[in-house]
Amino acid sequence: MPALDRSLVASLPVFQGLTPEQQDDVLGEAQSVRYPKGADVFQQDQQAQHFFLLLHGHLRVYRLTPDGQQVVVRYISPGEIFGVAMALGRTTYPATAAAVVDSVALVWPNAVWPRLSETYPALLANTLRTVGSRLQDAQTRVVEMSTEQVERRIAHALLRLAQQSGRKVETGIQIDFPISRQDVAEMTGATLHTVSRVLSAWEDRGLVEGGRQKITLRDPHRIFMLAEGNGG
Secondary structure: OOOOOHHHOOOOHHHOOOOHHHHHHHHOOOEEEEEOOOOEEEOOOOEOOEEEEEEEOOEEEEEEOOOOOEEEEEEEOOOOEEOOHHHHOOOEOOOEEEEOOOEEEEEEEHHHHHHHHHHOHHHHHHHHHHHHHHHHHHHHHHHHHHHOOHHHHHHHHHHHHHHHHEEEEOOEEEEOOOOOHHHHHHHHOOOHHHHHHHHHHHHHOOOEEEEOOEEEEOOHHHHHHHHOOOOO
């Protein structure tokens, strides 16, 4: 297999603090794998045998509750490291990651994590910083779900997605991957009926623009005010 091009990843947060030679050593252990739209990268409770870095595309991470309800945990964008169960002291993946669009990831066998994390403390620190940030985000969402009205939860979810994967278009900021109202419902602990009602009302008020698996924030400032509980 040809060597991976370091320039693809040199500027990514997880590689900060590593010399070019060290980056080459880390990349030398990885393989590039394509995941077609709809394919699972890994499944909840599956034995964790690899960790990953997304190069291209978007992934949807979700958990199934004991009663079979699907809860979207987060979306993964290019440049993010994920599935590092060993960094969490886990032997299994806590959720399922599936490709929202055709995607490409670097894949490392778990067996190399102890050597890489010991040899390159910066790699370990960068990974733990990412994991810590996600845990903080998850805690924020738990608080939102338990204390906020549904309109505020939806506003927060859309702002989070726009910040992570927003693309400026003529009418505002478009979430740059396919996302349905059902996805928003699963992110916010709301029903599809409620999300449809809220987004339709927001469309009428010029706050958002919907389409087939597309959401554009036409007035991000007013959505931010809604998220903060200050009305629209």
